[in-house]
Amino acid sequence: MAWRLRLAPEKTNFDFFKHQWLTFGGSVVLMLLAFVAWGFMGLNFGIDFKGGTTLRTESVNAVDVGAYRAALEALPIGDAAITEVFDPNFGPDQHVAMIRVSAAEQDEALSPELLNEVKAALVKTDPDLKVVAEETVGPKVSSELVWTSVLAVAITSLAIMAYIWMRFEWQMALGGVVALLHDVFITVGIFAFFQLKFDLTIIAALLTILGYSINDTVVVFDRLRENLQKYKTMPLRDVMNLSVNETLSRTLMTSITTLIAVGSLLVLGGDVIRGFAFAIFMGVLLGTYSSVYVAKNLVLFIGLDRSDKPKKSDKSEFANVDA
Template identity: 90%
Template sequence: MAWRLRLAPEKTNIDFFNHQWLTFGGSMILMVLAFVAWGVMGLNFGIDFKGGTTLRTESPNVVDVGAYRAAIEALPVGDVAITEVFDPNFSADQHVAMIRVSSDDQGEAVSEDLLAQVRAALVKTDPDLKVVAEETVGPKVSSELIWTSVLAVGITSLAIMAYISLRFEWQMAFGGVLALLHDVFITIGIFAFFQIKFDLTIIAALLTILGYSINDTVVVFDRLRENLQKYKTMPLRDVMNLSVNETLSRTLMTSITTLIAVGSLLVFGGDVIRGFSFAIFMGVLLGTYSSVFVAKNLVLFIGLNRSDKPKKTDKSEFANIDA
């Protein structure tokens, strides 16, 4: 018989509720800390969500952030943020910086004349410097993007809840979506705490997290539904434990292979997609954790109606649709 790698024993009997006030309670504490970081520190909005212009510069000389800042702040601009970009793929003489010049106090976009002065000031500081990319977003467009992004995440969550309600039970839908929001909010809290740039690519990552995380949760819920029919007298807590144990190997295999792929992007993908890759990486970790320790706990707290219901012969019943 050929040897096969197993990330978990063929049969496990782990009590995932044994330390629920540590695992589930820890998740609730992380949620609170995420909201505190979000409210107190705020998000480091990228150019997509904050009107202004971002310049990407390259030079064979070492980036002198202090000199760059002094040259730009001498001009009539708003906030200035300068970040040196590090990437293992850069050559030894390739020094890259991201320079964001925000909109002025009147809420207008940075004018082209002022941008020309910024470019001239940078070149004066380093004659070998080149501006290789430039991106401008007006404040009106950026504020609309914020609300559109919130709406996208909200509608996606409601759509997932509606599907799970039709596919399973409303308690599972409610618990599953709360577990999804747990993943999203903690990820946003991490971005707020470490002040990682938050732009439209991160919104795409959050939507990806919603899709990935609910996939894991649905697998557990599907096995739970089968076991509820099979073990009608077994306590709900024990049925949930059994369901998670039976799907544990699949959950670990899916998560670890996904983390390997996303980890490669995080290390070798470059600075342009590093924020996106980091958000996906954290989302996969949190999504796996919430599928095992959060979603089922919420369903257990809400409770399930395990009374026998009369079977319907109508083949159009949503609950009988295979997905």
């Protein structure tokens, strides 16, 4: 018989409700602290949300991100994001970079004089460098991006809630969405508390977190639905504990393999994607925790209708869809 790695015993009997006021209550406290961090410290918005200028440069010499950044640090500007562009259609002597620069003061446009100084500093670093394109994002457009991002997260959460409602019960839909918001709010709260850069890549990470977290929650809920039909007289709390224990090995294996991949990006990916990788890393940790300790706890508090009458979900075309 081949040897297989197990992150959890084949059969476990953990009581995930034993310290429910500590685990679920701790999540509530963390969410409140996240709101406090947003309100009093605010988010450290990047160029996408503050406005700024994007320069596209080309040179026959290789892009030296460190040298570009060092040249811009001496100027009275705000944030500077430098990204090398790779394209298979580029020639061997065509090296392209995207440089996004914001003004020192929030919602203040970069003046033409200061923009010329930025270009001069880059050319001084590489005399062969040419600015081939220039684009400016004003405060009005950047503020619209903020609301569009919030709307994207809200619509995604509502769509997920509708799907779970049709597939399971409204109590599970509510528990699943609260667990998702728990993951998103605490992640954003961490960015606010530590004043980490918050830009459109972080919004992409938050949307990824929503998709990842609900996947694990749906697996637990699917097993819970099966066990509710199998153990009709068992107390709801015991059925929930049984369901989580039966899916525990799958939860740990999925989470740890994901964390290994994201952790590699976090350590080795560089400054460009470090914020994105960190958001995903925290989201995976929080998503695993919320699937076990938040979603099902809320369902237990609300209660489920365990009568033998036909359920609305039994008539739905989603009832027989595999998880």
